[in-house]
Amino acid sequence: MNKVFALVDCNxxxxxxxRVFNPALKNKPVVVLSNNDGCAISRSQEAKDVGIAMGAPIFQCEELVNRHDVRVFSANFVLYGDMSDRVMxxxxxxxxxxxxxxxxxxxLSLxxxxxxxxxxxxxxxxxxxxERTGIPVSVGIAPTKTLSKVANHIAKDNPGMGGVFCLIDEKDIDRWLEKTPVKEIWGIGAEKALFLNRNGIFNALQLKxxxxxxxxxxxxVVTLRTLRELRGIPSLSFDEPQPNKKAIVTSRTFGYEVSGLGEMQEAVSAYVSKAAQKLRSQNSVAGYVQVFIETNPFKGSYYRNSASIDITPPTAYTPQLVxxxxxxxxxxxxxxxxxxxxGVMLTNFSDENLLAQDLFKPVYTGSLNQRLMKVLxxxxxxxxSGQLFFAAQGLGKPWFMKQSHKSKRFTTRWDELLEIKI
Ligand SMILES: [Mg+2]
Structure with a gap:
């Protein structure tokens, strides 16, 4: 059976x-600011249209804000995290x-x-x-994740399509790829795009x-996988590092259904540790943690829930996050x-080097905890592969993804050498 993916992205x-909680903001330019009201991290179409750039420090936009009566909000991650959970x-x-x-x-796998x-x-x-959340989304449907990202962009850029675009037919795919600059392709950063341009590759069809x-x-090799994805062959896993994301999510479907609290705690600890490691690799600290759990929607009664909390001051210290x-x-x-x-989601990031001092609590930056994490x-x-880890993750990890068909690491592990019986 052919694989088909839908990428759903909230506008x-x-x-x-x-806007869900303040309908008067409809059709008005609105921006949401990062931590400590620094930069614009989310903009309505109207705010984009009046010229407020993504990531622009808001103090530099004062004139625009006043002239166009732009409504400005401080980020409210507890609200956004909960709305995210409702969407999911x-x-x-x-x-x-x-x-x-x-x-x-x-x-979504379709x-x-x-x-x-x-x-x-x-x-x-x-x-x-x-209907259920009040949040407008765009949907892109295609045979690979990379193509579903392209389809999603097309749906967003063409309001006449009603927010949904399907890119399944080969000829259709090529026609749209030709109109898509390589720099807009998922996984092709500005640097790679520049290199490709210099070598005469400007659009996604040429790249394909x-x-x-x-x-x-x-x-x-990652770019090679992107190429395969453009050709309609699913080649990406979810572990591909995506640099400097606004949120880090680590989640997995278990190898079998888990019910004990102990095992669930181990799984959550393992995922938050992994997320924390990614967080540190982009030199960020997180100010918000969310945990979500889910039963099988097609077996018995369905239960899904999430809980979240703000962390002040923000941190990247694994034990605290665990x-x-x-x-x-x-x-x-x-x-x-x-x-x-x-799964676990970390968001509301700050740069670990720009962390403000806190009057009442120890701050991660410059602490012994930070040095410990660097050593780790x-x-x-x-x-x-991570031989040093926290005991909270458990030793056996029986809940981990099904890998019962995985061969041994013959060449890199003494305890997994090939055995021959005579
Ligand atoms: Mg979005």
Whole structure:
């Protein structure tokens, strides 16, 4: 069966959350600011139109704000996190396989849904989210995640499409790829785009047709996977590092259904540790943690819930994040349920080097905790895969993804050497 993915992305998510509770903001220019009211991190279309740039320090936009009566909000992550969870809950009812990618984005596997008609199914998803949460979303549907991102952009850029676009037909795909600059392709950063441009590759169709050998020689294996994705062959996993995201989500579907609190705590601890490591690798600290858990929607009674909390001052210290996440889990864990997945989201980031001092609490930057984390990360970077970890993650990890068909690491592990019986 052919794979099909829908990428659902909330439009100007933080602004849309504010609008749900304040309808007077409709059709008005609105921006939401980062921590300590620094920069614009979410803008309504109207705010974009009057010229407020993404990431612009708001004090530099004073004149624009006054002239156009732009409404300005401080970020409210407890609200956005909860709205995000409501959106994800609505999406979960449309697929057996939902992969939350960010605070406002998720991939839905639509494999086996062709009889519903992808376009009309996408429209159904869109109107259900709007009805249940008030949040407008765009839906892009395609045979790979990278193409579903392209389809999503097209849906956003062409209001006449009603927020849903389906990119399934090969000829259609090529026609749209030709109109898409390479720099807009998921995973092609500004630097790679510049290199490609210098070598005569300007649009995504040209990239799709570039010879594998040339890409392998001059770019990375990740770019080669992007190429395959453009050709309609699913080649990306969710572990691909996406630099400097506005939220880090780590979640997995378990290898089997888990019900014990102990195992759930281990899973949550492992995911938050992994997220914390990513957080530190982009030199950020997080001011908000969310934990979510879910039972199988197609087996027995469905239960999904999330809990979240602000962390002040923000941190990247794994033990503190683990304790926080375990506390959140205990609020939503229901005994007797059989959970099929859980996840952790970190957001409300600040630069660890620009962390303001706190009058009452110790700050992460410059602390012994920060030095400890640096030592840990440095060690794990050199060791081939995280040999130093926190006991809270558990030792056996029986809940971990199904890997029962994985071969041994014959060549890198003494205890997994090939055995020959004579
Ligand atoms: Mg969005």
């Amino acid at each position: 100007s998510f933080y602004v849309s959350c504010e 809950s609505a999406l979960a009812s449309f697929t057996p396989n939902l992969e939350i990618y960010s605070i406002d984005e998720a991939f 494999e086996g849904f062709e009889n519903y008609g992808y376009l009309s199914y996408g429209r159904k998803i869109r109107s259900a989210v709007k 047709k570039a010879p594998d050998e040339w890409i392998k020689k001059h770019l990375t 304790e926080t996440a375990k506390g959140l889990l205990s609020k939503i864990y229901k005994e007797g349920c059989r959970y099929k997945s859980c 990360d440095e060690y794990n970077r050199r060791a081939d």
